[in-house]
Amino acid sequence: MNIGPSIGSRLKQWRTKIGIGQKEASASLGIPFRTFQNYELDNTPLGADSMKCFLRTGISIDWLLSGEGEMLFADRATPAQSAQLAPPSPIDAETLAFVIESLETGLSKRKLTIDAVRKANLIQLMYEYCLLDSGNKQAGTAEKFLKLVA
Incomplete structure (x- = not known):
């Protein structure tokens, strides 16, 4: 298990990879801006509803929680598998x-x-x-x- 970066730092890494700010990230996830900020600052633990939002956006929960595996489901799927996601x-x-x-x-x-x-x-x-x-x-x-x- 990767015990390096925190969930908050992985969220920032995700935002950086796709090139969006916190406001755009919170809007695309459908969660309040302040809530997203608190997640990214590791001030608030992730809840089940927010994890559903991350899943729907294609973020791997394994990666988000542990740092293991690919960041995005699309990164580990072949084009044929991506159509089945x-x-x-x-x-x-x-x-x-x-x-x-x-x-x-x-x-x-x-x-x-x-x-x-x-x-x-x-x-x-x-x-x-x-x-x-x-x-x-x-x-x-x-x-x-x-x-x-x-």
Whole structure:
């Protein structure tokens, strides 16, 4: 695991790579300007809703949280794979089942309970992450996300 740069410094690195300022970044992500500034200054931890925004923008959550892997999903995908990055319709039942089972197992193992709305948001975030990561279903996926909410 890369313990070098912080999440905030990786956000700044992302902005620099695509050539935008903080105001443009916050607008493109759909999050308040001040919130984005606080993320970049490492004053505020990322929440599930903001992570969904980063995912939708094509930023790899693995890279954002740990510095590992490619910054953007498009950077690690071949042109054929890039066309498949949009969530498929209808819902991928196998991936959704994996996400729900992984989350429930992780919550049970940690003896945690979360309210229904928060759980639904976490399931959606994990599902989108798995789809954007080319259907990657790893056992540690739920653990990564549970660290954010536990």
